[in-house]
Structure formats: C-alpha cells, structure tokens
Amino acid sequence: MPTSLQRHNNMAAIHSKDTKPEMVVRRYLWSHGFRYRLNHSRLPGKPDIVLRKYRTCIFVNGCFWHGHNVAITETTADAVIDNSECCKIPKSNRSFWLKKICRNQERDREVQQKLAMMGWHCVTVWECQLSPKQREQTLASLAYTLNGIYLDDHTVSHYIIPDDDGLMVAEDDATDYNK
Numbered sequence: 001m002p003t004s005l006q007r008h009n010n011m012a013a014i015h016s017k018d019t020k021p022e023m024v025v026r027r028y029l030w031s032h033g034f035r036y037r038l039n040h041s042r043l044p045g046k047p048d049i050v051l052r053k054y055r056t057c058i059f060v061n062g063c064f065w066h067g068h069n070v071a072i073t074e075t076t077a078d079a080v081i082d083n084s085e086c087c088k089i090p091k092s093n094r095s096f097w098l099k100k101i102c103r104n105q106e107r108d109r110e111v112q113q114k115l116a117m118m119g120w121h122c123v124t125v126w127e128c129q130l131s132p133k134q135r136e137q138t139l140a141s142l143a144y145t146l147n148g149i150y151l152d153d154h155t156v157s158h159y160i161i162p163d164d165d166g167l168m169v170a171e172d173d174a175t176d177y178n179k
C-alpha cells in the first residue's frame with residue numbers, strides 16, 4: 001500500500017505534468033514573454049486567457065463540446081449531420097447532444113460578438129490543433145497572430161489630403177500635355 005506521502009507525491013507529479021490543452025497554451029505564452037490573466041470574470045464568456053496588452057481573449061475549446069467544424073442545421077433525433085474529424089456526435093441521445101452542442105456554438109458566437117463590440121480581439125485555439133503533431137505550428141502562429149494584432153493596434157495611420165495648389169498643378173500639367 002502506498003503511504004499517504006507517496007500518494008501525495010504521485011498526485012503532485014501528475015498535476016505538474018498537466019497536459020490539458022489550456023495548460024499547453026499557457027505554458028507556451030508564458031515562456032515566450034506573453035503575460036496574461038485567467039478567466040477574467042468581468043468579460044463576457046469568462047475568457048480562458050486574457051492578454052490586456054494585446055486586447056485579446058483566447059478561448060481554448062474542446063472540439064466535442066464546442067462542435068468544431070460541425071454545422072448543426074437541425075436538432076431532431078434523426079437529423080443528418082456531417083461529423084468532423086474531431087467532433088463526432090453520438091448516435092444515441094442524438095437530439096440531446098445536437099441541442100447541447102448547438103447551444104454552445106451559439107453562445108460562443110454571442111460572446112465573441114460582445115467582446116468584439118467592446119474592442120477585444122478573440123482567438124480560438126482548438127484542442128485538435130494542440131495534438132503533438134500540430135502543436136508547434138499552432139503555437140507559433142498564435143504568437144504571430146498576437147504580434148500582428150499588437151502592431152495593427154499601434155500603427156498610426158497617416159493620410160495626406162491634396163491641397164488646392166496640388167490640384168492646380170495637375171491640371172496645368174494636363175493642359176501642357178495637350179499642346
């Protein structure tokens with residue numbers, strides 16, 4: 001029988017190796033200098049990760065619960081829905097699952113619309129994009145996206161309105177040209 005201390009150490013080891021998708025994203029961001037807050041309760045949808053400096057909310061979504069790449073057009077028990085690679089809707093209790101996942105999809109859209117209206121950017125990272133094979137590329141493009149957002153938000157747009165003199169010169173040139 002393991003002692004309670006051994007049990008405690010085992011639990012701690014399991015905990016520190018947490019490979020939950022959200023932890024994968026958090027560890028990457030932290031180690032690349034991105035600072036964030038978690039589950040900001042004042043923002044719609046309590047986003048998983050909030051980067052204030054980038055005015056960005058990151059949602060790390062489970063493919064099944066959030067219906068990744070599944071378009072739910074009807075929610076009846078005999079509804080014909082194309083499953084995606086990562087979201088397969090069970091045959092039994094079909095109507096229940098369809099309604100549940102459809103509701104989640106709708107809520108995700110509403111939350112993102114609200115955040116956008118408040119001037120926040122939203123990035124969704126899907127669980128399947130964090131598989132060992134895809135992880136590296138997904139995280140690299142997340143960092144790329146964040147840096148792009150920051151640059152866009154901090155770029156000063158400079159417009160030049162041509163003055164009257166400029167327009168006159170252009171007209172003069174045109175008349176000269178016709179001579």
Ligand SMILES: [Zn+2]
Pocket residue numbers: 063068086087126127128129
């Ligand atoms: Zn997926």
